Amino acid sequence: MTDPAPTLRDVAEAAGVHTATASRALNPKTRQQISAETARRVMRAAQALGYQPNSAARSLKTSRSGTVGLVIPDLTNPLFPPIVRGVESVLEAGGYNVWIVNTDNDEERERAQIESLRSRQVEGLIVATARLDHPLLRRLHERGVTMVLINRQVEHARIPAVTGDDATGVAAAVHHLAELGHVRIAHLSGPLTTSTGRVRARAFRHAARDHGLPGDLVVECAHWSEADGAAAMRELLGRSPDLTAVVAGNDLIALGCYDVFAERGLSCPGDVSVIGFNDMPFLDKLRPPLTTVAVPHHELGAEAARMLLDCIGQPDRPARSLLLPVSLVVRGSTAPPRVS
Amino acid sequence: MTDPAPTLRDVAEAAGVHTATASRALNPKTRQQISAETARRVMRAAQALGYQPNSAARSLKTSRSGTVGLVIPDLTNPLFPPIVRGVESVLEAGGYNVWIVNTDNDEERERAQIESLRSRQVEGLIVATARLDHPLLRRLHERGVTMVLINRQVEHARIPAVTGDDATGVAAAVHHLAELGHVRIAHLSGPLTTSTGRVRARAFRHAARDHGLPGDLVVECAHWSEADGAAAMRELLGRSPDLTAVVAGNDLIALGCYDVFAERGLSCPGDVSVIGFNDMPFLDKLRPPLTTVAVPHHELGAEAARMLLDCIGQPDRPARSLLLPVSLVVRGSTAPPRVS
DNA sequence: TTGTATGCGTTATCAA
């Protein structure tokens, strides 16, 4: 911005009043203390000058930034935009603005980004990058930083969190495959350093056992990505060529399976059935359309935002966690196993 | 954040120096004026207290926010996340932070969001929501607000912009279809209120004429969305049932075509070929994989950021526009027309 | 109803 922005003082001078009066006239909450005529004059002057209150000055004076930080790994992962929008929808209605940062799953970057948010005096944090062992978050929590986790939890720290009901989702996936007649079912888990990865892997083992199936066909992906999903799938096929179905840790990992099928000339669901997790956009248009577990991402974000507002309102409130229901969406990537 | 954050004063006291000294010790640019020993003491104290400079106070004093605003319509449109990351990659390297806002294509919301950005003293704006007739942007530009447009332009205002070479992309699409033998080629254009929509539609007409084809098979979509693409496709099929190929204004509109094909039992590319625009993620896994024009979104963002940095550096620099090359990606949604 | 005075936390100018 090039032109020297007009200040409250400019407005006050233009309206022929003192800055204090101008301030009161411009703030809806104090406008009543001012004569209607004066208020009108001030507001007109502000309008004419294109006055915008300097939020740095306001925040310095009131020690309220009206800002919340949202920490995500990577905006280009289709999982996150809906979460962001959900967060924004609630916080903006509550008079807050949201500052989004990406960490790229890099600890140092995360530290720097959160530091930057703190220096901006954010009044709270919504964090979607939590790992089970996360000293940084633990330390912030101990220091009294208000925060809510999305989709993840941290060990040994009672931090409020909003997550999907992963265990139930995985159970539904395994049940669906078992009903179709699958016996050799594998799980390509996400990183076991994340609560999400660990919860889903454990749920897989439990569900497999409940159906009297082997629960040991698990390969861990290094990251929640298509490439790592493909790598894990190759390893899995080498180890257990007789498998007929895969429960992927998330949709991207499932897409990695698709890549391997294309490489090896395997047909899905003919040779192998696959189930994803998250129901990210456009999965219904894939070849084949991906069966997956739908997670209400927008709601996840919205609920986390609501929870954060609660925490800001009453700081001593005990940490609560919210589990949102998920649902299996059956599409074309699952079918009965080929009879061999 | 609950605990009263330590201030520079706390650090200074802990280190036994004056705040001015502490300030100089903490700022790399002024640290040289300070004895190494004192500097070390101050930095250690800052570390111990977990001191974070209050950016509101700094920005108030220096009248530099170190922040740039990024205005996009909707983060959940897969087009935008790569642009955001491109913008961030350059601006963060340049010492700036990026504040992202969504407008939902709502004029009032856009006005409010930009106002909010201005009140935060952003030093520049990158805007991806421009319409051809855009009084708000024109007014801001006249007021000397530094900004760069992405993917769009505004009529009657010389505002710097970075866009893909849409005309060449559309020409390549039409050429590809003509070579395959298509004659009845239609265009589902984006909104003609956007420069992108208008440029692509005009390019379509020109390209059609160059190949001796009818250029009048054009239907305008109300928005760049799957639903509006489907609606336009239905209208198009009603009007010209003999068409054999469609150049969609963007990938989402192309997906709308897929929906109509499913509704009506048409096969793609058997009955109708389709080409999208943008090459958003995962199109290669669609049924059929979508032929499209790849636009370098990350680079678009990065170049816009570079341009903004230039503009901030030299405010009187004449507006330049940058056209980035695009490329046709041929996949499975295009084939020769069925011989009837 | 309006004006005066003060301070939020930081940096920049000046003096020591």
Place this chain on the structure above:
DNA sequence: TTGATAACGCATACAA
């Protein structure tokens, strides 16, 4: 090399 002081723009307690 360091300290004292002022000022950025605003909101508010207090005085008038």
